Amino acid sequence: MKNDGVKIIKTTTWSPGPGCHGGCGILVHVKDDKVIKVEGDPDHPWNQGRLCSRCLSMTQYMYHKDRLTKPLKRVGERGQGKFEPISWDEAFDLIEKKMKQIRQDHGPESMIFHQGTGRDIGGWISMLAYAYGSPNWMFGLSGISCYTPRLMMMSITQGDFAVVDAAQWHEKRYDDPEYEIPETVTIWGQNLPATCPDGFFGHWYVDLMKRGTRLMVIDPRCTWIASRAKLWLQLRPGTDAALALGFIHVMIKENLVNMTFIEKWTNAPFLVRTDTPEPILLRETDLAPSGKSTNFVAHDPVSNEFVIWDSDNQTYSRKDTTPSMDGEFTISLTDGTRIPVKTVWRMYKENVEEYTPQKVSRITWVPEDKIVQGARMYAKSSPSALHWGLPIDTIPSTIPTSQAVNHLWCLSGNLDNPGGNAIARYAYDVVTYPYHSGGSILSLPPEVAEKRIGINDYGPIKDFRAWAQPDKVLEQIFTKKPYEIKGMWIQTANPLACTGMEPQKWHKAIKQLDFTVCVDLFMTPTAMLCDVILPAATFLEKDSLKAWWVPLQAIKKVVEVDECKSDIEINLELSKRFMKDFPYDNTRDLFDSLLKSAGITYQQLCDNTWMIPPKGHSSRPYYRHEKGLLRADGKPGFRTPSGKIELFSSWLEKWQLAPMPYHEEPPYSPVSTPDLFKEYPLILTTGRRMGPFFHSEHRQIPWLRAQQKEPVLEIHPDTAQKYGITHGQKVCVENWLGKITVKALVTPVIHPDIVMAEHGWWFPEKEGAEPSLFGVWDVNVNQLIPMGHEGKGGLGSPIKSMLCKVYKAKG
């Protein structure tokens, strides 16, 4: 406490307020129980004193006149915007009564628990859904196209997630002697300085540039960071797989792959059957009835015999073998049939053969010489790190695309090395955001878990992530098959303005449900439709914890604002009401239990504020596959079915998806729909990040809104001229699904055949009641993007590669 009555509290950020994925250390200035200023904490290794616009605007956010501060009950028609304040007891009683009625009459699965982009909500909303008994916990973005496809692909390829090593595991950061500055960072589809990507701080790349890192940027737009790159590849949206395969083609042709790493750590030597309709991995069971289907087969060149790879023991049956990498053989099955087999590596090389720079240039629009230059720049640098963004998820072919890009660091050996792509685990293995139902706070009995929507449609939905598949959920709300959906709990989500594609359909769906609750901090177009609205706390008004990825840190309750309550407390109170013997009395109990793997209590975490795992801990790099720190059995290798990095994926094979990467055209493109392209001759891409706003948030914060007043469409000067459009003019962006009217931003940063529309816009200052809903229908570009175009594994959707026409708006 200083003598001016100001108390300064050290804490960290996550979600409500700045809205982002958090991580920064801050110093909060409090006077008379009110936050008067928020500053960056110079002692925190993550941001080192810096802090973004959104966090610096916290006082305007917390004490905003439009902030929801009391629970509200709808008293008019849905969408009419008539609500009356009620007490928390009344709100909890009403919700308990209504939701228990639905559970009794229709079963718990008829209630959907709908979240927005992953931040701190995953743990707490899944806890509530499971306490209630519903398996239908959902993120509403079509094809779950935000990080999940990439996470899934990394998980099945290399057994763990990986992110660029920007020294975030070291307290001293770039100066730590163990760290190496990347020679090259490839930024694939992300405008880092304008964003706070998952578990990362965008400006770390500016730090690295100053320390000598060269950049390659792959982006349809020339962003500031692209203009600073040694090499900028302007690709056509949705063709990322082709570009990655083109890189791999060049790397193999020019012998720029790391063969020592590939031989030792990948399944490249395993044999693949080619007698089957689709190639499949040869397994021990094919050779001996007593064998195991989890064991694989390779060829020993010295004895010219076949050897078994024992996945349990992580050894070959002939200990001293160096199996053949490249070859075709004939082998006898148990019934004596002789069949042809090939090594994965042979097959892999054949698979990329067709992706010549010439062909890839035709697909991606990137000039041939730049493709070759890019492949060389990535592969010849050491260490070389690759940062990928959302465009890898927002295409129906996200699985082969993620796989191809993921393979770049596997083929170059830039995995868990200093300055490469480091394996990222939750610090101290503390799970605050579960991916699988197994990692969640509560679990469901199998007969309930099986009712999760989409589980029988898609392998990755069944086996990787515990979410219901959102396209299938929306469909089921209308078809009512195989069972009816009666209610929705919406928390940290605004599907009408942000996560919902074809938001007209979400609007109709939400309105026809029997009972809906929305938990938020401000009134939104979505909240306008709900029966009960609960006012949530910002991160400065709640206790929480974060371990994504590092450090493990405490979020401390600094003040209270009116009657706002934290998401965690709201969900805990209701969980107790829905579940007999709910195991936690209060949030402290819950946090202490989550912190068990770190061996500390929540109080101890608060005393430390943040903690980085010590050297040698399995949640801290480097080279953990060599040290036996990745697998549960302590053996060297990876957490995959075979223990190897699976270039030919046994998981994809199991899900009946192509086990190796390939390019697939977006569903709507000049190539796949040439007739439609005649009518809609521009590629519509969306979702570029805006510094002052996080997705659909912050439009009501005066300092932030002053930086950008309304949504824009980026259009190239040549294209604008062709259509008689001038800078600043109102234009209509239209396709067969819908139309919006926004302001033209005429700029050469965008390709002449592509336009970029911003997402997440609505106007808190406009009329909230229907039909306006804060003007969302005038500007929400998602009206031009379909639901139901999820990719083959239930993941991915064409959010960044649609078609449209643009013309001057009347009047």
Add this chain to the structure above:
Amino acid sequence: MSEYAMLIDYEYCSGCKTCEIACNQEYNREAGKLGGVEVQEFIHFLQSGRLYITNIPHFTKACVFCAGRVKKGLTPACVQHCMANVLVFDTLENLKDKIPENRKALLWTKG
């Protein structure tokens, strides 16, 4: 000479405009009115045909170099929070040694 000045290593300015908001918070300025700093973006085609984007934080009439903060031993609000760490605040004399090599920079003095 102990006059303070601001050195701007603007080649690394990403244009995030955090400085504008840091200034607004420090002085509780009204949104939409002139703050102490405003970032200007320039989009140029180099002779090679390459696009090049430059952002320059422009210190305005309203900027007082955070005299109050500096007195307390702090750096100006924009300097502390600059996400790209491109603002260096020091005495003119000390700044001479901090001028970056091999790239242009700007020096703002109070006069």
